Amino acid sequence: MTILEHYLNAVRGYLPKGVDKSDVLAELGDHLRSKMEEREMQLGRALTDSEQQAVLAALGDPLAVANAYGQVGPGIAFGRFRLIGPRAFPVYVGVLALILAINVVSFIVEVFVAPVPLWSELPRRLLSLLPVFVIVTVAFAGIEIFVERSQRADPTGAQGWLFWTPYLKYVPRWYSASGLILLTTVAAAWAWWWGNWPQAPAALFGAPAEQLELSEAWSRFHLILLALLIIGIALRAVCLARPSLHWLPVPLRLVVNVVALALVLPILNSAPVVVADPSAAIAAMDLATAIDRALRGLTRGFGLYWLFNVLWLAFVCFGYARHYSSARRRNDAGG
């Protein structure tokens, strides 16, 4: 699917009800193709991805394009102040619904597993969700303000609307390059740490660390996590070499993050990661406990990061899948 088709699909998603969407999009598509062809004639060559994106950016935000055909979807606004716009609104509602669903399911499980007083517990449980809903709302409002500001600062740029339509975005080189450098550094540090154990901790924590060793359980996860890191490095390297494979990182990163997320609980359950020799000094045992506590905290932190990543990447993948399947349906229908 070309970036033009992605763009038209994004417009389709915002077009109001009652509009002949296929007709509008066919006309817009023809117009944009004519513009691209004219530009190609001027340049005497095919347009690059970024040049195609510039043609689309000149037509504008898919939401604004759709808005010209009638009022687009709902949002939350107080007078002129828009808290959550129509672009973010479906995602916002989806996140709230997901949180509610998780809580309802967990509550139903609790009711069946343990005798929980249903009618007294239910209002309390729902009330406890209120702060979460407020935090989600504030977070979305913050993103809205940030995106709106960036769009106001650069009205002709595409970054503002690309934020909510990530499946339109080609993988930017800076992202891949910085990710490649970061992950390579982490992997190198990892390999160095592993190869120099226990000299590496001793350099950081002093002599007691020499009496520590990595637990046997940890060695199981070591290779898996290292493999995930190497996949990340390879992914970014491929993106740098072949930017046209813009669709590849999102599903692959989703898989990597799901695997990483699935490892969180086993890693936490297999603690301790670091053990002290039975004959070690108390200082070494304290150090082992401290390192284990820190690693557990770090694992929980990464777990949250992976969870958010999985949710975000799943949203992006869903966007891809929805647009690809609707495009395929239209192609099939068109013969």
Place this chain on the structure above:
Amino acid sequence: MSADPTNAEIFENLRIELRSGCVVLATLAELRQEHYGYTLRKVLADSGIEIEENTLYPMLRRLEKQGLLLSEWREEDKRKKRFYRLSPLGKTLLAALFDEWDALQAALSRVRKGR
């Protein structure tokens, strides 16, 4: 949240209001000959009437819905394009609108001279 409009903003708003009717008139006039959106926009631009795509296409649909335009999808240069032309009702109304335009222009000239 927004500051008072500047003179430039006020002028821009008034200019848009002034132009909007003229753009419809010019579009109807150009569609005495058949065009599709892309060429219509170019022809209008060549005549000095710039119009954004996001204004042109919804306007064409509105005019068609009102019965002033007729449209059909046809293949040209190996691609399907939607061609628009003035309907019989559109022709009648265009003539009436041009009469109105002439009268308005004459009145405005008198008002302008009077100052």
